[in-house]
Amino acid sequence: MLDGLQLKDRELYYSLLRVTNALNYTYIIRSNGVTVEEDPLLPGKVFDGYITGFDLNILPSRRKISANWEGNPGYQVDESKTAEQPGTQQVLFYEVAVGTDRRFHKTRDNIVPFTKVGLNDSVTFYDLNLESGTAIYYFTVRAYSASFSVATVTSNGFHVGYDGGVEGGSIIMGDYINTDTYVDIQFEGFTSKLDIMMYYVALSNHSGVVGTDCKLYIDGRKSELVDDYLFNVAPLININKNTFYTLTFLELQPGGTYYVWVIATDESGDCGMIHHKFTVDTTPPLYGALTAGPFYNMDLAYTSDNSTLTVQWTNYSDPESDIATYEVSLWQNTSCYSSGEEMNIPYTVRFKVTNAAGLSIQQSSSPVLYDPSKPVSGVLVDGEDFSAEQVWFSSTNIIKGKFIPFWKDYK
CATH class of the missing domain: 2.60.40.10 (Immunoglobulins)
Known part of the structure; x- marks a missing residue:
């Protein structure tokens, strides 16, 4: 080793080795050269x-x-x-x-x-x-x-030596959503003795992450496993301290079940993870039958009670998310008649059916008229002559009779 040299930066130097044998024959071997590099490594963080x-x-x-x-x-x-x-x-x-x-x-x-x-x-x-x-x-x-x-x-x-952890947390989201291209994620309630430093959100179509340590996923060393398998619909995203985020450009399957994941991390690196299961339903409920009268499929219905109207419906359904609510309202329409009487004003029942995903359909009943009058009795006679009622009949198989709804004196 040679020391005490004063070599110049970025100069190329060669080592020479001279060899002399017993016959006093001399030859020289040269190295392939080395360049002196004095530049230090640039520091990082x-x-x-x-x-x-x-x-x-x-x-x-x-x-x-x-x-x-x-x-x-x-x-x-x-x-x-x-x-x-x-x-x-x-x-x-x-x-x-x-x-x-x-x-x-x-x-x-x-x-x-x-x-x-x-x-x-x-x-x-x-x-x-x-x-x-x-x-x-x-x-x-x-x-x-x-x-x-x-x-x-x-x-x-x-x-x-911090003794604590991230606890709580809840995702504000229904069990069904009505879109297959985006998911709104809102959450609250994470607590820690230290300040929350950041949140992560992700989306998967399975629950394989349940029961695992959330530190495995916020550590970038396992990002390939996290993105390709565990959070296979939307990868884990750092959303800083926001508590609302929208995952966009998704291609969710109608009727499919998915899991939203939220991870909260405090200033010590401790974390807590929660999830929420939901199903995609992009179709409204199926229509059934509606009536405000005594029977279905009536073109016109009547009611004799001006304080109560009975509405009936059947066969409304939703195979994906089931029916969440029914809403009924009564509407007064402009009369088609010129008499001006109250009982000639038609009423319509509007019916709204909403499924658990928030999609709805509306249907209107046939018109309903208020009619307080009672039926007027007519006349029924045995035989075919209203003026002379028949008492005896010649046949044991056939008996004839006649009636009229409103009686008039024919005498």
């Missing part, structure tokens, strides 16, 4: 916590802590400066440590010494005994390039 790309100020456990950072192929967060980084300065491996003070070299790794983690862009340390409360800890990450230049970055610090 370290995030406390296991959520990729998010920096947590509080980690929940005193015995288990995590961090993540920008990974291979470089260590540069600012994409505008990536071009400035030479191609030979790609990261070869990382070392990670945990300490109590990032200002001094000795306190950057006094909790966990520098540990080589290869090209991984995250790390978790176990079996620690950190002090909860006001104590602050820091992650320090070293990146080594192929030319063994080093970039060192520390996190902004974190506390540990």
Whole structure:
């Protein structure tokens, strides 16, 4: 090894080896050359916590802590400066440590010494005994390039020992929706001893996520599994602190059953997950039969009671979401007659049927007239002569008679 040299940056140098044998024959071997590269790695950023790309100020456990950072192929967060980084300065491996003070070299790794983690862009340390409360800890990450230049970055610090979690939460949504291209998601009620940091929403056609740990899904390391299988209709989306979001450009199947998922994450990285099952119904209810009279299919009905009108219906149905409500209203129409009497004013019953998805149909009954008059008795006689009622008949098989609805004196 030769040291004490004063080589110039970006100059190409060759190593020469001269060999002399016993016959005093000499020849020289030359290497393929090496270029001196003094450019350091451009520093990036370290995030406390296991959520990729998010920096947590509080980690929940005193015995288990995590961090993540920008990974291979470089260590540069600012994409505008990536071009400035030479191609030979790609990261070869990382070392990670945990300490109590990032200002001094000795306190950057006094909790966990520098540990080589290869090209991984995250790390978790176990079996620690950190002090909860006001104590602050820091992650320090070293990146080594192929030319063994080093970039060192520390996190902004974190506390540990938070004992809590995200609880509650409810999705404000019906059991049926009437659209197959979008889904409105509204929720409320998540609570935590810390502030809620962000929410995630997703959509699937199965309930395979029930009972699993929500931390698996807000950690970007499993995004391929999350998107391709678990949340296979709409992938997990970070909606910040909004509590309402619309999933659009969907192709839901009419009659299909789906699951909305909401994950809330607090400032410690703890999370809570809830879901809601719903069915798509894009068709209105099926028509049945309606009448405001004594029988169905009447062209005109009458009522003798001016304070009560009985309405009957049958065979209204909805095979997907069932009937939710019936609504009845009474309408007074303009009279077709010129007498001006109240009993000649036609009334119509309007009937509205709504299913559980909010779709409805409307139907009107045939006109109803108010008629308080009673029937007038007529005359019925045995035989065929109203003036002389027949008493005796010559046949035991046939007896004839006549009637008129209104009696007049024919004598």
